[in-house]
Amino acid sequence: MKMTAREIAEACGGRLLCGDPDTVVTSVSTDSRKIDSGTLFVPIKGERTNAHTFIGATFAAGALATLTQEHDSMEDRHVWIRVQSTEQALQQIAAAYRKRFSIPFVGITGSVGKTTTKEMVALALSAGLNVMKTEGNFNSQIGLPLTMFTLDKSHQVAVVEMGMSDFGEMSRLAQIAAPDYAVVTNIGISHIEQLKTQQNIMNEKLHITDCFHKNSVLFLNGDDRLLTQLRNTAKFKIVWFGTQSWCDFRADNIRTEKASTRFTLVAPEGLYEVRLPALGIHNVTNALVGLAVAKTLGVPLEKAIAKLAEYRPLAMRQQIHRVNEVTVIDDSYNASPDAIRSSVDVLCGFHTGKRIAVLADMLELGEYSQKAHFDVGEYAAKAGIDALVTVGERAKEIVRGARSVHPELPCFPCGDNSEAITKLKSILMGGDAVLVKGSRAMKTDQIVKALL
Incomplete structure (x- = not known):
């Protein structure tokens, strides 16, 4: 990309506090650790961190310009542009650049x-x-x-x-x-x-x-x-x-x-x-x-x-690994009810040893959470899984759903990933297939790494 400081200020309705308006910016970053020579730094004020505190460090790393919503005047050789909201300004600048x-x-x-x-x-x-x-x-x-x-x-x-x-x-x-x-x-x-x-x-x-x-x-x-x-x-x-x-x-x-x-x-x-x-x-x-x-x-x-025909699955999105004659389906990136159903279908397509579903809490479901977890368990049992390992408090409802269909289904509710890893290692045998899936915050990729 190439935009001058003047063009950037015009795109977001910002005010140039200091610096040369003809300065040419060649990249944009909101991460103070990812700065190149020619970068415009956009400091986002979040709940935990106010990135305005890193502006000086970004200039030292090669940034040429910064937006700010916290300064009304500045004297510096670098470009500073005053805006009402850095996040909104970022969006406005991007929209202007896209129109080119x-x-x-x-x-x-x-x-x-x-x-x-x-x-x-x-x-x-x-x-x-x-x-x-x-x-x-x-x-x-x-x-x-x-x-x-x-x-x-x-x-x-x-x-x-x-x-x-x-x-x-x-x-x-x-x-x-x-x-x-x-x-x-x-x-x-x-x-x-x-x-x-x-x-x-x-x-x-x-x-x-x-x-x-x-x-x-x-x-x-x-x-x-x-x-x-x-x-x-x-x-x-x-x-x-x-x-x-x-x-x-x-x-x-x-x-x-x-x-x-x-x-x-x-x-x-x-x-x-x-x-x-x-x-x-x-x-x-x-x-x-x-x-x-x-x-x-x-x-x-x-x-x-x-x-x-050249497609390859992305990391943690139904990547299939084979280790010691065990098939591991790594779908640990994130989870929702529909996504789990699709992944269970993939698991149940394997017909050698046991088909083991490792399912963790699904988040952001609000008042639907209990029913959604129960329904997922019900679906997994009907689909034909041979064992169920769950991680988290909400996922206990998955066990209840599965047992409502198949009371004798081997189910192992675990409090955390470490417990689930220990349980899996005790029940896995050659020929088994294991699906690992849960909301991103549950970090179920830790289970996959332990198995691999």
Whole structure:
């Protein structure tokens, strides 16, 4: 990126306190530990830390400029720009920078699977276009703006993940990224503690379309009960993907082969065979929308399908490891009821030894928490797991749900990860398959590392 201090101040309505207005900034950071020569530092004032205290250190590390919401005057050779809110200013600067690019922008949102979907959409598009994509899960009110600054003139399309957890957040993200195309993966109950109902969750996520124009396209999951309410109601073009007979991009004849899934893509112009090196119907759905977006943006389906055959799961997202004849499914990045059901389905696709589900607390479910945990346990037992290990107080309800279906199911409620590790090591045998999943705060990746 390249923006002058003057352009930055104009973009966010800031006041230049000192420094040369023609100073050229070449990167933006909110992390005082990640500073390059030419950086604009954006100090965020959080609940625990006020990053304004690190401004001096960032200049010593090579930063050329800083925003501030705490200084009204300054004398310094570096650029200081006074703003009302550094976070809001960051968003405004990012929105201004994004407007310099006329390439297609694809926004990805949904309750579950945003990051994996983003990866598959970007991979499919890369068969014909130079893609800028969100790194990791930089999808928040701060992460998305920082993603904008990675754009350069070589990019032909941008794929950005857009996450929200409360009212108004998606609308702000839409103003920053202004996606021309948008994907909604599903509507679950993640963040329902703040948003209260699934209808509210859907309504908020649909604000991803706030900056749509007449040629924009919305890609929706035809297997999602709530999203299908939008059939024949939207004011812009919708492309449906899923397994329903009426979907524009449909998966048929789905079958599993070792660590891969094969299916027949039924597209508007014909049938195609697809091999995806990942398991689970949810990944089939992710691949479908990747192909749908690629086709819509002019990438030949044959080339996009070949690219998806190169897909590799991200860390802690259904990565499959084999250690001492035990299969470990590392899905420890995060958890929600829908995500756990999908992962349990993957686990139960293994048919050698015992199928052991290690499930930890799911957070941010509010008044739905008890029922959601119970329902997950019920689902896991019906799906055919052979043993259940839980971690955390809330997860005890998973045990109750499982035993309501299968009273004799071996269940081991554990207070922490260490206890779960000890229990697993005592029951694991060659040929077993183990799924590890829980909310990020539960740090269930510790269990995976111990097993590996």
